[in-house]
Every structure is written in structure tokens, then in C-alpha cells.
Amino acid sequence: MGMVDFWRKPARAATSRVTASDLFGEGFQAKLESLAIVSRRVFAGRMRAERRSKKKGSGVEFADYREYAPGDDFRFVDWNVYQRFGRLLVRLYEEEEDLSIYFIVDCSASMGFGDGRKFDQARRLAAALAYVGLANLDRVAIIGVSDEVVAQVPSARGKGRIFKLLQFLENLETGGATSLADAVATVVAQHKRRGLAVLVSDLYDPAGFERGINVLRYAKFEPYVVHIVDRKDARPALRGDVHLYDCETGDEREVTVTDALLTRMESAYRDHLADIERFCAKSQVPYFAADVDTPFDELVLRVFRRGGFLR
Amino acid sequence: MHFALLSPGALVALFSGVALLTAFLYVLKLRRRPFAVPFSPIWQRVLRDKDASQLFSRLKGLLSLLLQLVLVALLVLSLGDPRPAAGAAEGRSVVVLVDTSASMQATDVLPTRLDGAKAKVEELVQGLGVADRMLIAKMDASVLPLTTMTSEPADLRDGLRHLVATDTRGDLRRALAFAGDALRGAPHPEIVVVSDGALDTENATAGLDLSSTPIRFVPVGKSGKNVAITGFSVRRYPLDASRYEVLLEITNTNDAPADVELTLFGDGNIVDVSRLSLKPNERLPRVYGDLGGASRTLEAKIRLPSGPDDLPADDHAYALMPERRRARVEVVTRGNTYLEAALLLDEYLDVTTVAPSAYRPDGAFDVTIFDGVAPEPPAHGGALYLSLPGAGSAAPGAPGRAERSGPVKVGRALTDFGFDTWDRKSPLLRFMAVENVQIARGHVLVPEKGDHVVGASVAGPILVSGRREGRAFVALGFDPRESDLVLRVAWPLFVLNVIHTFAEEDASYLSAYRTGVPWKIPVTGDGAVAFVKDPLGIRHEVPVQDGRAALFGDRAGFYELSVGDDGQKSLFAANLTDPAESHIEPRKELKLGGKTARPVEGFHAGVRRELWVYLIAALALLSVLEWFSYHRRITV
Numbered sequence: 018m019g020m021v022d023f024w025r026k027p028a029r030a031a032t033s034r035v036t037a038s039d040l041f042g043e044g045f046q047a048k049l050e051s052l053a054i055v056s057r058r059v060f061a062g063r064m065r066a067e068r069r070s071k072k073k074g075s076g077v078e079f080a081d082y083r084e085y086a087p088g089d090d091f092r093f094v095d096w097n098v099y100q101r102f103g104r105l106l107v108r109l110y111e112e113e114e115d116l117s118i119y120f121i122v123d124c125s126a127s128m129g130f131g132d133g134r135k136f137d138q139a140r141r142l143a144a145a146l147a148y149v150g151l152a153n154l155d156r157v158a159i160i161g162v163s164d165e166v167v168a169q170v171p172s173a174r175g176k177g178r179i180f181k182l183l184q185f186l187e188n189l190e191t192g193g194a195t196s197l198a199d200a201v202a203t204v205v206a207q208h209k210r211r212g213l214a215v216l217v218s219d220l221y222d223p224a225g226f227e228r229g230i231n232v233l234r235y236a237k238f239e240p241y242v243v244h245i246v247d248r249k250d251a252r253p254a255l256r257g258d259v260h261l262y263d264c265e266t267g268d269e270r271e272v273t274v275t276d277a278l279l280t281r282m283e284s285a286y287r288d289h290l291a292d293i294e295r296f297c298a299k300s301q302v303p304y305f306a307a308d309v310d311t312p313f314d315e316l317v318l319r320v321f322r323r324g325g326f327l328r
Numbered sequence: 329m330h331f332a333l334l335s336p337g338a339l340v341a342l343f344s345g346v347a348l349l350t351a352f353l354y355v356l357k358l359r360r361r362p363f364a365v366p367f368s369p370i371w372q373r374v375l376r377d378k379d380a381s382q383l384f385s386r387l388k389g390l391l392s393l394l395l396q397l398v399l400v401a402l403l404v405l406s407l408g409d410p411r412p413a414a415g416a417a418e419g420r421s422v423v424v425l426v427d428t429s430a431s432m433q434a435t436d437v438l439p440t441r442l443d444g445a446k447a448k449v450e451e452l453v454q455g456l457g458v459a460d461r462m463l464i465a466k467m468d469a470s471v472l473p474l475t476t477m478t479s480e481p482a483d484l485r486d487g488l489r490h491l492v493a494t495d496t497r498g499d500l501r502r503a504l505a506f507a508g509d510a511l512r513g514a515p516h517p518e519i520v521v522v523s524d525g526a527l528d529t530e531n532a533t534a535g536l537d538l539s540s541t542p543i544r545f546v547p548v549g550k551s552g553k554n555v556a557i558t559g560f561s562v563r564r565y566p567l568d569a570s571r572y573e574v575l576l577e578i579t580n581t582n583d584a585p586a587d588v589e590l591t592l593f594g595d596g597n598i599v600d601v602s603r604l605s606l607k608p609n610e611r612l613p614r615v616y617g618d619l620g621g622a623s624r625t626l627e628a629k630i631r632l633p634s635g636p637d638d639l640p641a642d643d644h645a646y647a648l649m650p651e652r653r654r655a656r657v658e659v660v661t662r663g664n665t666y667l668e669a670a671l672l673l674d675e676y677l678d679v680t681t682v683a684p685s686a687y688r689p690d691g692a693f694d695v696t697i698f699d700g701v702a703p704e705p706p707a708h709g710g711a712l713y714l715s716l717p718g719a720g721s722a723a724p725g726a727p728g729r730a731e732r733s734g735p736v737k738v739g740r741a742l743t744d745f746g747f748d749t750w751d752r753k754s755p756l757l758r759f760m761a762v763e764n765v766q767i768a769r770g771h772v773l774v775p776e777k778g779d780h781v782v783g784a785s786v787a788g789p790i791l792v793s794g795r796r797e798g799r800a801f802v803a804l805g806f807d808p809r810e811s812d813l814v815l816r817v818a819w820p821l822f823v824l825n826v827i828h829t830f831a832e833e834d835a836s837y838l839s840a841y842r843t844g845v846p847w848k849i850p851v852t853g854d855g856a857v858a859f860v861k862d863p864l865g866i867r868h869e870v871p872v873q874d875g876r877a878a879l880f881g882d883r884a885g886f887y888e889l890s891v892g893d894d895g896q897k898s899l900f901a902a903n904l905t906d907p908a909e910s911h912i913e914p915r916k917e918l919k920l921g922g923k924t925a926r927p928v929e930g931f932h933a934g935v936r937r938e939l940w941v942y943l944i945a946a947l948a949l950l951s952v953l954e955w956f957s958y959h960r961r962i963t964v
Contacts, residue, residue, distance in 0.1 A: 260360040263366075289370055
């Protein structure tokens with residue numbers, strides 16, 4: 018046992034978790050159903066499988082032209098264009114298919130830091146959104162990641178699969194460092210079917226939160242960032258001479274914590290949140306900050322109202 | 329600047345050691361409390377900004393160390409007790425004369441005037457300038473310096489603590505003379521008298537050269553309500569020593585009449601209680617005669633029914649009656665009824681009668697009475713010769729040759745004569761009337777040089793006293809039975825006076841001494857020193873000279889005197905009984921030699937000369953700053 022491990026013990030001992038039965042109890046499941054009903058009201062008129070994918074295929078909605086290549090189906094050659102311009106162009110149509118939603122839940126140690134409220138909130142949000150997705154006949158998969166994929170449940174459809182998802186979420190545990198880029202790259206490699214990728218994380222990635230999101234963007238996924246925020250991370254109940262260490266990386270630093278330092282820390286934390294929001298806006302990635310102090314059902318409704326999750 | 333406690337070298341060594349230790353402790357790393365954070369890069373960002381001012385942080389750390397070293401330096405400096413050396417010769421030289429006479433025990437200033445005086449002197453000490461020096465002396469019947477001429481407030485305060493009021497009167501002249509001597513040649517001399525003013529100021533400065541020494545006066549006291557016992561003595565009756573009479577004088581020093589309750593105690597028991605009314609400023613002498621019930625000690629206490637007066641010290645007086653010791657008397661006679669009758673009057677006499685043929689000179693008697701005989705060698709104690717033998721050879725009226733008989737020579741014979749001259753102050757003739765004594769026959773005595781003629785007829789001495797080889801004698805030149813003396817009251821008085829004189833049971837015995845004057849107390853036994861236990865129970869060793877112990881008593885009460893560790897102990901009493909000292913009305917000003925002493929000037933409290941006080945204050949202030957800066961994380 019190293020000195021850092023020796024020091025870590027007291028901080029670990031302070032962690033307390035909500036039990037699984039409390040996490041997804043009957044009350045939670047009742048709320049899921051009401052959320053599904055509310056979501057139908059919000060998105061009334063939407064039909065199953067009417068979500069248009071970016072994938073070009075055999076649908077009925079014209080999308081674009083491209084040069085004819087040998088082997089193309091002659092039926093899609095636009096002869097009128099050939100007559101007018103003498104060029105062989107093939108008409109492309111948007112393929113209509115059912116939506117795949119991937120919930121990438123951060124299971125790193127920072128999510129379970131302190132009393133584990135962030136991880137609980139993340140799991141509840143993921144469960145609620147997954148239920149709404151299942152209720153909309155989308156294909157829903159949940160993947161737990163840290164610096165790698167730690168666990169995942171395959172894509173499933175139908176509300177009846179919700180219990181399997183809940184059980185999966187219940188069994189998830191925090192631990193390990195955060196490396197969203199590596200973990201998301203694995204997810205992308207494992208899931209050829211593109212779709213909506215909901216990243217539920219505190220985005221405490223030493224390598225930078227942008228990399229993980231960009232991996233999703235570059236792989237043609239539609240990223241949706243649900244940022245789990247705990248204000249206590251910005252202003253811990255701490256004074257005096259302390260030996261700080263990172264709960265994931267173990268980086269150490271001797272610090273004398275003063276009011277002035279905590280104020281600067283709060284400011285830096287706000288800057289951190291602003292950087293994330295600015296990046297997402299710039300990248301046209303839907304971003305949603307989920308405070309652990311806000312009830313999850315209220316958060317889910319905010320997600321719906323903000324849009325981007327369901328179309 | 330000089331250091332009173334430690335040398336500069338010792339201070340440097342001490343500072344070096346403590347500074348090294350401080351620096352060592354300073355560089356020791358504090359074990360910090362571990363604390364986990366979820367995402368350290370944000371902290372790193374914050375601390376990176378802090379690191380930007382790392383130089384300043386280091387400076388702050390260095391400042392903290394420097395602060396600690398400054399604290400150590402201040403502490404070490406204060407341990408050295410630094411004193412400013414400059415200007416020591418420029419300051420004032422002040423002699424403070426604190427009145428400790430009996431009047432300073434007055435309680436009009438609580439708890440006593442002396443405590444009020446101490447407070448005033450303490451203010452003067454606090455107000456001493458950096459270069460001023462002061463000497464504190466107590467002033468009562470004597471003058472006693474309690475400190476040296478010093479600038480050390482601690483020494484002055486220590487001397488101040490030893491100030492105790494005595495039961496004596498204040499002697500201002502003696503005190504001023506002492507102060508003048510102490511200040512001779514000193515720079516900027518000054519005398520400060522701290523007193524209630526109950527002092528003899530008439531000739532206090534006469535003959536003293538204090539022209540260049542200003543005298544300041546610090547008055548003490550508020551009121552002066554007092555009734556005092558100003559006289560108290562007791563004596564036994566010569567012919568009935570079991571009875572006694574008391575002379576008492578009570579003085580009302582107030583301008584208002586006063587009722588007094590007087591209580592007499594004999595051997596600790598109440599003998600008499602009476603109430604007296606005194607007019608304003610009245611001195612009331614009273615004689616209480618034919619008292620009994622006491623054999624040794626007598627005390628008088630007065631109490632005012634309206635409430636206690638301001639000076640309790642003079643409300644209590646003490647007296648001691650002469651000790652009733654049985655005198656051993658040997659009578660060498662062929663038979664003398666008158667003599668035997670006279671000796672029967674005093675029950676405290678052990679009388680042994682022997683015939684002249686049975687006389688032995690080695691008998692241990694206080695007094696030997698030779699009745700018509702003068703054997704050789706004479707007795708060891710005193711001797712009374714009645715009708716010296718050998719005188720019968722000369723015819724009456726004829727000038728015969730003087731023949732030695734006993735201690736003196738017997739001259740010519742006399743007839744029908746009497747005492748034409750006599751020493752009225754002689755204790756031998758006390759209470760006696762001898763002018764009409766008729767003597768039928770007798771002889772003139774021829775005294776030697778040094779003898780004392782107590783009584784004489786026109787023809788020559790007939791009663792002589794003196795000493796021979798250290799032995800006292802009294803010689804009578806006639807046979808008392810040849811006169812009408814034996815028929816008079818004077819006869820037994822004469823015999824008893826002689827016996828009491830020889831036995832040192834003096835009817836003029838001093839029942840109490842007066843405090844504040846040198847005493848010479850007769851002692852019994854041999855020894856160069858005697859021991860006196862004063863009324864407070866303190867034992868003093870005093871010298872003995874010419875059979876008397878010499879001491880200076882300043883306490884009223886009973887004293888116990890002894891010579892040697894196992895010597896015989898005797899008591900004597902002492903009283904204040906000083907009307908002047910009992911007048912305790914405080915005076916607001918002091919007039920000396922026609923000039924009024926001015927109030928003190930130039931004593932400003934708050935200016936301290938002990939630099940360590942300021943160093944400690946600075947140290948405390950810096951410690952507070954350090955505490956504040958540390959806990960506010962300014963210097964960390």
C-alpha cells in the first residue's frame with residue numbers, strides 16, 4: 018500500500034451509495050411511465066420508425082445526386098438530367114430506418130466521488146431516457162465506460178426490455194480513470210450502426226472532454242451530452258493545509274486552502290462548465306447540464322423541451 | 329544601553345541557539361491532511377495561477393520566518409533586561425520620607441493611612457523618569473532607609489512592601505537630616521515627605537542646610553476623629569503592695585465632645601469599667617485608687633459608644649506592676665521590738681533574726697540590718713546600720729577623734745538634735761516626714777568620697793548611703809530607740825524604703841516605657857546580651873551595658889526580657905501616650921522654616937524605564953499579527 022493509497026482511505030470511507038432498490042424502485046418505475054406519456058404529448062404525431070437517417074438508401078424522399086458508377090441500379094438513373102446535360106447521375110434517397118440510441122454512461126471513479134450522487138443521477142437519467150426511447154420503439158443500448166468499455170447491454174427494442182436495462186444499470190459500479198476518447202472509440206468500433214449517442218458523464222477527462230465527443234462526431238454518430246454537475250466539486254468543505262490527490266489519477270499536490278483559493282476554484286469550475294457548453298454549441302452538439310440537486314424527472318422533461326433527443 | 333540581567337555575549341549566544349532551533353522547526357514539513365478531489369486539473373489550473381506568484385509566496389514564507397526570528401530576538405532582548413544608559417547622571421535624586429508614625433495607622437483612609445501613603449509612593453515610582461533615582465525611607469521616631477538610591481522600580485516596590493507603621497511619633501527633623509546627608513552631592517536633589525502632617529515642624533529644618541534641596545509634600549488622610557489614652561501608669565501602695573492605684577489621662581482631640589467607655593484589665597480580667605464625658609479638646613487626668621485584683625499586668629482600653637475613632641493604636645495602653653518578690657532580710661540584733669514591728673508590716677519579707685554572735689557573713693540575704701553592731705566582714709547584700717558601734721567613746725558635744733565603725737567613721741557625739749537638712753528626692757525618705765523627729769543621742773557620721781549624705785543635723789551627717797567594695801549600705805548615726813522616730817509612721821516607711829531599695833523593688837518603678845525613645849531596662853543576671861520578645865512575638869538580641877539592656881522600642885504592649893537562653897525572664901510594658909501623635913487631623917500643607925512645601929511635580933505615570941515591558945508588548949503584538957496572518961493564510 019502506497020502513501021497515496023493510505024491517504025485515500027478516509028475519502029473512500031466517506032462514500033455512501035443509494036442502494037439499487039432505492040435507485041430504481043417502484044416509484045421510479047411509475048415516474049418512467051408518466052415520463053413516457055408526457056413525451057408522447059410533447060412529440061405528438063410522431064410515428065414509429067419515421068426518423069430519417071442520414072444514411073442514403075431506398076427511401077422515397079429525394080436526397081441528392083451522384084455520378085453513376087458501374088453496378089448502380091439503372092432504375093435510379095435520372096434520364097431527364099441525362100437528356101438535358103448528357104451526364105449519368107444517380108438519384109439518392111434518404112433511407113428510413115428505426116433509430117439506435119446509445120447511452121454511454123461514465124463509470125469512472127470521479128462519478129462515484131463523495132456520496133456517489135453523480136453516478137446515481139446519471140443512472141436515473143439514462144434509465145429514464147432509455148425508457149422513453151424504448152417506448153418510442155427505438156433501439157436502445159447502454160454502455161458503461163471509464164477509460165475503456167467496462168460493461169454494456171446490447172441494443173434492444175420495446176418497453177419490455179426496460180427491466181433488463183435497469184438491472185444492468187443497477188449492477189454498474191464506478192472505478193478507474195476517465196478516458197472518454199479511448200472508451201468512445203471502442204464503442205464506435207463495436208457499433209457499426211450509427212445513431213444517437215447520449216454521453217452521460219461529468220466530463221472529468223484529464224485528456225480533455227472534447228476528444229470523446231469528437232470521436233462520436235467524426236464517426237457520424239449524433240452526440241448528445243448530458244453533463245452531470247455537482248456544485249460541491251467546486252467548493253468542497255475544506256480549510257487549511259491539505260494534501261490533495263486526484264481520486265482517479267492519484268496526482269498529488271500540497272495546498273493550503275483558503276477562502277480566496279476556494280473562490281478561485283469556483284471561478285475555475287464555472288469556466289470549465291462554460292468551456293464545455295461553448296464547445297458543444299460550437300460543435301452543434303446538444304448539451305444539457307444535469308445538476309445532481311435537481312430531481313431527475315424534472316431534468317428529463319427539460320431534456321425533452323430542449324430538444325434533440327427525440328425528433 | 330546596557331543589559332541588567334544577561335551580558336550581550338550571553339544574549340547573542342542565546343539568540344543564536346534559539347534562532348537555529350526556530351529555523352530548524354520552520355523548515356520541518358507539516359504533515360498535511362489528505363483530501364481527495366474528483367478532478368485535479370481544475371485545481372491545477374487554480375494553483376498554476378497561484379504559482380505565478382510563487383516568488384511572492386516564497387517571500388511571504390521568508391517573511392514568516394523573519395517574523396519568527398524577530399519574535400525570538402525580542403524575547404531574548406527582553407530576557408537581557410535592557411536599560412537605557414544615557415542620561416543617568418542627568419536625572420533627579422529623590423529621597424521619599426514615608427511617615428510611619430502611629431498616626432499613620434489611622435483608618436480614615438482605608439485600610440490605613442499608611443496604605444494610602446504607599447499608593448501615593450507607588451504613583452511616584454511609576455512616574456519616575458528614565459534617569460531618575462529614588463530612595464525610600466521610613467520616618468517615625470527613627471529613620472530607616474528601605475532601599476538604596478536606585479532607579480529600579482522593582483527594588484523600590486520591594487522596599488515599599490516593608491513599610492510598617494509603628495507606635496511612635498514621627499521625627500521629621502531627624503528624617504530631613506538623613507535625607508540631606510543622603511542627597512549631598514547628588515544631582516537635582518529632592519525630598520518628598522509623604523505624611524498626614526502630624527509632625528513637629530517647628531524646628532524641623534533648624535541647623536540643616538537644605539537650601540538647595542526642594543522639599544515636596546504629599547498629604548495623606550481625610551479626617552481626624554480621635555480620643556486617646558495619653559497617660560497611663562500604675563504603682564503599688566508601699567505599705568500594702570497587693571493594692572495599687574492607676575493614673576490615667578484621656579485626651580479628646582476633636583472639636584466636639586466625646587463620651588468614652590473606659591475598661592481596665594488586670595491580668596487579663598476586667599477590673600473596672602467606667603464612662604467618661606470629655607469636652608472638646610480636653611485632657612482628662614484620672615486617678616483610680618485602691619484597686620485590687622491584679623498582680624502583674626494592667627491594661628486600659630477606651631471605646632467610643634458612637635463608633636470607633638480613626639486611630640485605634642492609642643485606644644489601648646499597657647502597664648506592668650512591679651513584681652512582688654519576697655525579699656530575704658537578716659536582722660542582726662540583740663533585740664529590737666520597733667524594728668521587728670516595722671518588718672512585720674510587709675508580708676513579702678522573709679526575715680531571719682540572729683544574735684550578733686551567731687552572725688555568718690556568707691548568708692544569702694538581700695538585706696542585712698545591723699542593729700548596734702558592725703561585724704567584719706560585712707554582708708554580701710545591702711546593709712542597714714542602726715547606731716554604729718564605737719560611737720560611745722566620745723562624750724556628747726566633745727570633738728572626739730572619728731573612729732571607723734562599719735562602712736563609715738563615727739564622729740563626735742550629739743544630743744538633742746534632729747534632721748535639719750535631708751535629701752527630699754532620696755528614695756530612702758520617700759513618703760516620709762522627718763523634719764520634726766526628735767533625737768536624744770547620736771553621733772555624726774563621717775562620709776567618704778562618693779558617699780551620699782541623705783540626712784544631716786546642723787552638726788553633721790546623720791544618715792549616709794554609699795557603696796563599699798560593691799556593696800550598698802545605709803548608715804544611721806543614732807539608735808532609733810533614742811528618738812521619737814520609732815513612734816512615727818516614718819519609721820516603718822524608712823525601713824521598708826531601705827529594704828525595697830536594696831532589693832530593687834523600687835516604689836518609683838516605671839510601670840511603662842514610652843515608645844520611640846531608647847530604653848535601658850535593668851536586667852538580672854550576667855551576660856553581655858539580652859533577648860527581648862516584642863508584642864508581635866519577634867525576638868530581638870539587645871546589648872547589656874552596666875546591668876541594663878539597651879533597646880529602641882517602637883511597639884506598644886508587653887515585652888519579655890531574658891538574659892541567656894535559660895535566664896530569668898521579666899516583663900515590661902511600653903505605651904505610645906503621646907498627645908501630639910494622637911492629634912491626627914490631617915494637614916493639607918507642610919510648613920518648614922517659614923516655607924510651605926510644594927506638591928510633587930514631574931512624576932508622570934506611564935513612562936516606564938523597563939524596556940523589556942515594551943519588548944514583551946511588541947512581541948505580543950507581533951504574535952497576534954502572526955496568528956492573524958497565519959489563520960487568514962496571508963503568510964502561508
